[in-house]
Amino acid sequence: MPTSFAPLKNDTFLRALMRQPTEYTPLWLMRQAGRYLPEYCATRARAGSFLGLAKNPDYATEVTLQPLDRYALDAAILFSDILTVPDAMGLGLYFADGEGPKFERPLRDEKAVMALRAPDLGSLQYVFDAVTQIRTELNGRVPLIGFSGSPWTLACYMVEGGGSDDFRSVKTMLYNRPDLMHHILRTNASAVADYLNAQIDAGAQAVMIFDTWGGALADGAYQQFSLDYMRDVVGRLQRDKDGVRIPCIVFTKGGGLWLEQIADIGADAVGLDWTVNLAQARARVGDRVALQGNLDPVILFANPDQIRSEVAKVLESFGAPQAGAGHVFNLGHGISQFTPPEAVSVLVDAVHEISRNMRG
Amino acid sequence: MPTSFAPLKNDTFLRALMRQPTEYTPLWLMRQAGRYLPEYCATRARAGSFLGLAKNPDYATEVTLQPLDRYALDAAILFSDILTVPDAMGLGLYFADGEGPKFERPLRDEKAVMALRAPDLGSLQYVFDAVTQIRTELNGRVPLIGFSGSPWTLACYMVEGGGSDDFRSVKTMLYNRPDLMHHILRTNASAVADYLNAQIDAGAQAVMIFDTWGGALADGAYQQFSLDYMRDVVGRLQRDKDGVRIPCIVFTKGGGLWLEQIADIGADAVGLDWTVNLAQARARVGDRVALQGNLDPVILFANPDQIRSEVAKVLESFGAPQAGAGHVFNLGHGISQFTPPEAVSVLVDAVHEISRNMRG
Numbered sequence: 217m218p219t220s221f222a223p224l225k226n227d228t229f230l231r232a233l234m235r236q237p238t239e240y241t242p243l244w245l246m247r248q249a250g251r252y253l254p255e256y257c258a259t260r261a262r263a264g265s266f267l268g269l270a271k272n273p274d275y276a277t278e279v280t281l282q283p284l285d286r287y288a289l290d291a292a293i294l295f296s297d298i299l300t301v302p303d304a305m306g307l308g309l310y311f312a313d314g315e316g317p318k319f320e321r322p323l324r325d326e327k328a329v330m331a332l333r334a335p336d337l338g339s340l341q342y343v344f345d346a347v348t349q350i351r352t353e354l355n356g357r358v359p360l361i362g363f364s365g366s367p368w369t370l371a372c373y374m375v376e377g378g379g380s381d382d383f384r385s386v387k388t389m390l391y392n393r394p395d396l397m398h399h400i401l402r403t404n405a406s407a408v409a410d411y412l413n414a415q416i417d418a419g420a421q422a423v424m425i426f427d428t429w430g431g432a433l434a435d436g437a438y439q440q441f442s443l444d445y446m447r448d449v450v451g452r453l454q455r456d457k458d459g460v461r462i463p464c465i466v467f468t469k470g471g472g473l474w475l476e477q478i479a480d481i482g483a484d485a486v487g488l489d490w491t492v493n494l495a496q497a498r499a500r501v502g503d504r505v506a507l508q509g510n511l512d513p514v515i516l517f518a519n520p521d522q523i524r525s526e527v528a529k530v531l532e533s534f535g536a537p538q539a540g541a542g543h544v545f546n547l548g549h550g551i552s553q554f555t556p557p558e559a560v561s562v563l564v565d566a567v568h569e570i571s572r573n574m575r576g
Numbered sequence: 577m578p579t580s581f582a583p584l585k586n587d588t589f590l591r592a593l594m595r596q597p598t599e600y601t602p603l604w605l606m607r608q609a610g611r612y613l614p615e616y617c618a619t620r621a622r623a624g625s626f627l628g629l630a631k632n633p634d635y636a637t638e639v640t641l642q643p644l645d646r647y648a649l650d651a652a653i654l655f656s657d658i659l660t661v662p663d664a665m666g667l668g669l670y671f672a673d674g675e676g677p678k679f680e681r682p683l684r685d686e687k688a689v690m691a692l693r694a695p696d697l698g699s700l701q702y703v704f705d706a707v708t709q710i711r712t713e714l715n716g717r718v719p720l721i722g723f724s725g726s727p728w729t730l731a732c733y734m735v736e737g738g739g740s741d742d743f744r745s746v747k748t749m750l751y752n753r754p755d756l757m758h759h760i761l762r763t764n765a766s767a768v769a770d771y772l773n774a775q776i777d778a779g780a781q782a783v784m785i786f787d788t789w790g791g792a793l794a795d796g797a798y799q800q801f802s803l804d805y806m807r808d809v810v811g812r813l814q815r816d817k818d819g820v821r822i823p824c825i826v827f828t829k830g831g832g833l834w835l836e837q838i839a840d841i842g843a844d845a846v847g848l849d850w851t852v853n854l855a856q857a858r859a860r861v862g863d864r865v866a867l868q869g870n871l872d873p874v875i876l877f878a879n880p881d882q883i884r885s886e887v888a889k890v891l892e893s894f895g896a897p898q899a900g901a902g903h904v905f906n907l908g909h910g911i912s913q914f915t916p917p918e919a920v921s922v923l924v925d926a927v928h929e930i931s932r933n934m935r936g
Contacts, residue, residue, distance in 0.1 A: 382912060384874055391878035391886065434850035434872040434908070436889060473832045473851055490794035491833055512794040514744055518751035526751065529796060548794070552742060 222356035229291040233463035235542035241571035242290035247550030248283040276346040293361040304335030322377030334407040344418035351419030362420030366427035367404035368442035405445040409452035424465040431470020447481035490548030494533040506542030513547045516559040527566040582716035589651040593823035595902035601931035602650035607910030608643040636706040653721040664695030682737030694767040704778035711779030722780030726787035727764035728802035765805040769812035784825040791830020807841035850908035854893040866902030873907045876919040887926040
């Protein structure tokens with residue numbers, strides 16, 4: 217591990233997360249290193265497979281930096297898979313052709329659940345090596361975000377054995393055997409906290425917890441089975457590294473109804489999907505947290521004028537920046553693999569230009 | 577069309593929708609006539625196909641009544657497909673094996689959109705015949721609900737040509753060519769209103785508008801492209817038939833953040849999915865509308881004690897019934913085809929028994 221990295225040239229993203237004044241609204245895009253970029257597809261082809269790409273620090277570094285070479289994005293995010301932690305727990309992550317992630321050994325019964333153990337972090341060294349290498353090669357251009365899936369979101373894949381339309385297996389366990397579900401979630405929360413702390417040790421300058429499937433839970437179940445465990449993770453995170461604050465972002469897709477509660481778990485910022493009105497969200501959370509979001513990714517299929525117009529709507533919805541408020545522009549979900557790359561240029565320029573003008 | 581039907585023996589459902597006192601909380605289940613019932617599967621096998629079932633009034637009547645023979649449900653809902661209207665517009669509805677609905681002629685370009693016309697209601701006569709036949713055979717046991725997809729939800733299928741993960745085609749049209757999208761939605765709204773009014777003429781005693789995909793829209797776009805057109809439909813509905821009030825329910829899945837606005841379009845009741853806290857929802861809408869929902873359908877895979885416990889939570893969340901409040905118990909989404917039929921007995925008995933005791 218290097219003892220020092222290059223000083224940060226653009227800290228706009230970190231300042232926005234900490235609700236400090238910025239000259240413009242910083243932005244990055246969920247899944248910004250991805251299949252919409254031809255150079256990503258070329259690297260992936262050389263790597264031979266998605267896991268071959270994600271598990272190789274050289275390739276992971278290469279694709280993490282690709283969108284930054286094209287666009288004036290204000291943060292980089294570690295390229296990795298959301299399921300590295302359960303893979304390291306021995307569940308056997310694999311990708312079937314044309315399908316999403318799957319596990320060879322999902323948690324289908326009590327015996328499998330009770331055998332679950334937090335992973336040896338050594339088996340995730342490839343992730344931490346990638347973090348250090350990316351941070352080094354970024355050379356201070358923008359901050360590097362580390363990330364993990366939330367304990368609940370990991371549990372969904374671990375019990376279902378892959379994606380799901382209705383989360384029938386994992387929810388049946390939740391309702392029928394809450395003791396087993398809590399055992400999984402406790403194990404996951406501890407593993408996720410250790411995993412994020414090791415990313416911070418390796419060089420991550422902010423961390424994000426993706427609760428992709430929290431919005432599939434009923435009110436009540438969400439608080440008990442997703443939010444409480446994210447609170448646990450946030451409470452275990454190192455928040456300062458060598459005297460520098462490491463901000464933490466939490467994002468429950470479909471969680472807009474629970475915004476006040478999400479804002480209370482101790483994170484610096486809350487991610488929002490596109491169903492949430494930013495002005496109302498800001499009124500609901502006050503100065504407790506910064507907000508990150510929330511353009512509908514499909515807007516990137518529209519023409520440049522429409523993209524600019526929708527960017528302006530999002531910025532105006534958040535409203536004039538002022539002391540104590542922080543906004544990081546993002547999509548409300550990952551960028552589509554079919555996005556025309558030139559639309560992202562329009563988006564990035566529009567966010568920077570319009571938000572600078574709003575600060576007049 | 578018969579000039580009179582048998583008098584209603586159980587009007588609990590209608591009274592709850594009109595926020596009048598009831599002896600217990602009435603319930604019905606979205607998709608209650610469906611594949612989880614072996615007798616439904618038997619009828620469908622005889623019909624040869626889903627469309628053969630849905631388009632034949634005898635079969636439609638038979639499957640509509642099946643769940644009422646098993647369970648003490650408080651309403652029947654017309655068995656039909658959500659896409660009958662665009663099918664009658666000439667888009668060519670079909671079902672590929674093991675897949676959802678598809679259209680042979682989706683609205684992919686300006687020419688196709690501008691050629692769209694409201695359907696000849698005569699081509700939907702099989703639906704109205706089914707309504708009259710079901711109402712006759714119900715013989716006053718419980719009220720019959722008619723339904724339609726919302727203008728936006730129909731448009732999603734009409735432009736995408738089937739189901740979608742990201743609604744990329746329909747949203748791209750929405751952002752790039754709002755004029756074309758509004759043309760589709762105006763046409764749909766007019767057709768949906770005519771369709772529901774004809775169902776009311778044929779014997780439907782309440783109507784429901786399913787906005788299954790409204791929750792896929794961004795804040796702002798939802799109001800403009802889904803809610804405004806549902807308001808238009810509600811405004812065109814006949815609300816009294818032969819001196820009897822015909823209540824109207826609207827349901828946007830994933831629309832919990834917009835509840836106040838949905839409650840203001842003139843409907844009698846608003847459906848809620850399971851992410852919404854009923855106590856908070858009731859505080860937000862006051863006495864403007866009744867509420868319908870909102871058990872997570874996956875709870876029907878749990879054991880009887882858990883089902884009863886979760887039913888109690890939903891009923892207690894709505895709170896003590898009192899003047900001006902109305903609650904119709906339902907799932908937050910359609911019942912899963914994998915639901916054990918005996919779980920529905922537990923549910924129905926629990927709702928009736930616990931809600932009677934709450935009034936005790």
